[in-house]
């Protein structure tokens with residue numbers, strides 16, 4: 001099968017596309033013929049060697065994707081069958097034509113949900129879901145701020161919060177992205193290059209920060225007793241935080257990794273159904289994903305790292 005892989009860490013130049021052995025499924029695996037593969041920031045961290053990865057050489061990157069079941073292990077007990085469409089967000093080696101998916105990690109794509117949409121919202125949507133429902137407070141009329149509001153997680157998170165009655169503010173880098181976030185229901189969206197922060201010191205109940213380098217700004221934007229939800233480093237390593245200063249203002253920092261919120265088949269099913277429901281009811285709509293052929297993986301990584309992308313990047317075998 002064809003796959004995108006690397007055998008040492010580094011820039012996007014380390015990525016190679018070529019022929020590798022097909023995966024061998026265990027008794028509890030499904031074999032998926034991939035239709036769309038999600039590219040995520042974590043894949044960039046893994047390629048650079050700054051994030052945990054499975055030991056395997058050459059290493060096939062990627063943990064997310066959607067496809068069709070073409071074979072079933074002999075002990076698969078759930079009601080999956082050949083031809084079913086499946087999404088996964090926490091299975092390694094997805095940058096390939098075929099992927100072995102443990103049945104517990106497989107999320108059946110409902111008939112009324114397009115496979116491309118499922119692949120576009122899987123990992124980022126389930127992240128938005130736990131950030132909003134487990135870490136944040138879904139309390140109507142609260143004022144919340146989302147960094148990178150027009151990114152993949154940002155678009156879904158901000159619409160989820162708006163749909164549930166919160167007032168969503170955010171910041172982004174371009175007029176085009178600003179307009180997108182406003183069209184998606186945000187109350188106010190600032191441009192990063194503008195001097196907007198001085199009017200919003202101690203203003204927000206919750207600040208969502210997946211950018212990292214913005215952490216100290218995020219703390220300043222919070223009111224006393226407010227919550228900072230820190231979930232990623234798209235902009236770079238976060239600065240050190242003075243816990244005593246936080247304590248003196250009763251501000252809290254919460255963190256979370258999606259994989260700790262997807263620990264069973266039941267959890268994956270319940271959380272994905274809650275996510276899919278927002279889309280079914282028309283409460284969330286996202287921008288069209290940008291699709292690269294899997295053979296152009298280097299270009300896809302470069303595009304994600306350039307900061308020019310809006311929303312999801314998918315790879316197509």
Ligand SMILES: NC(=O)c1ccc[n+]([C@@H]2O[C@H](COP(=O)([O-])OP(=O)(O)OC[C@H]3O[C@@H](n4cnc5c(N)ncnc54)[C@H](OP(=O)(O)O)[C@@H]3O)[C@@H](O)[C@H]2O)c1
Nearest residue numbers: 041127148151152153172173210231232233234235257258
């Ligand atoms: N904790 C978890 O389980 C989990 C799961 C998934 C993702 N994440 C994290 O969530 C974050 C967003 O991921 P994503 O998939 O949504 O990526 P994405 O679509 O590329 O969005 C990243 C956003 O970060 C903003 N950004 C990048 N560099 C910045 C900088 N120097 N200053 C300010 N903003 C900057 C960009 O804002 P502009 O568009 O305005 O430039 C962009 O919208 C990443 O840190 C990722 O690692 C965490």
